[in-house]
Amino acid sequence: MSEKKKKTGAPSKYKEEYCQQIVEFFDKEPYEPVQIKVENLDGAMVDSVAVNKAGQPILKPCQLPTLEGFAKSIGVHRETLLNWGKEFTEFFDAIKKAKEIQREILVQNALVGAYDKTFSIFFAKNNTDMNDRGNADFAPVELPPNATSKEMCDHIIRSAAAGQMRIDHAKSYVDIIGASLRIEEVTELAERLKRIEEKLNGGDK
Structure with a gap:
């Protein structure tokens, strides 16, 4: 039943x-x-x-x-x-x-x-839990116009560090946008996200 x-x-x-x-x-x-x-x-x-x-x-x-x-x-x-x-x-x-x-x-x-990465981001923000407006801890981030993939990833990571975006959402956005970046750039972005996550979880105590 x-x-x-x-x-x-x-x-x-x-x-x-x-x-x-x-x-x-x-x-x-x-x-x-x-x-x-x-x-x-x-x-x-x-x-x-x-x-x-x-x-x-x-x-x-x-x-x-x-x-x-x-x-x-x-x-x-x-x-x-x-x-x-x-x-x-x-x-x-x-x-x-x-x-x-x-x-x-x-x-x-x-x-x-x-x-297309622009379509992917737009759809994700409007149709998945990556844009959960009901969550007070998350506010949708506006990406810089005409920015490169690296610049957009930098902007997203800074937003996560400032508490303007959930870390899991930031990871998903970076996964999508960073697909065209060099492996060393992807590694550097992943390390930055990891440090932010550790800080948010109290790893810097």
Whole structure:
């Protein structure tokens, strides 16, 4: 039986199987190599993987799953899903799991360059818990216009150090933006974040 958080007067279209369905809807491979046909030495056309100028596979991101998309697939509105989450504990947990999968898809595609980093940051700030406006400890940070990836990462780290952004959110932003940086720059950013986290956890006592 569904565990309700509260009772409602109107009949609900909610079904327990939606808990599994929403997770399955979101549970996609983040990307796949672009498949092409090439001619082999014998003149036959065979399947192959498209590569860029650097010889790396060209990756096609999956269609990013959203609450709107799942709602449409079962004939309801996004707001209906959110209301069910308030009413049914197990569906609330399913939505939370689906959003975690969505965030991982977003991060993985940003890391391999399949998503534009500006889009990734905008979507993350507006659709995941990286922009939890209900949390008094977190205020969305405005990134400097026309800044380089390194400058944006520096700005985010300074915001975390000043208490303007949660450290876990800062790590996620840096993961996305820093995908194009050199390994030594990524290492330096990670060390700075680690020192901030240790300080916030009382490591400097």
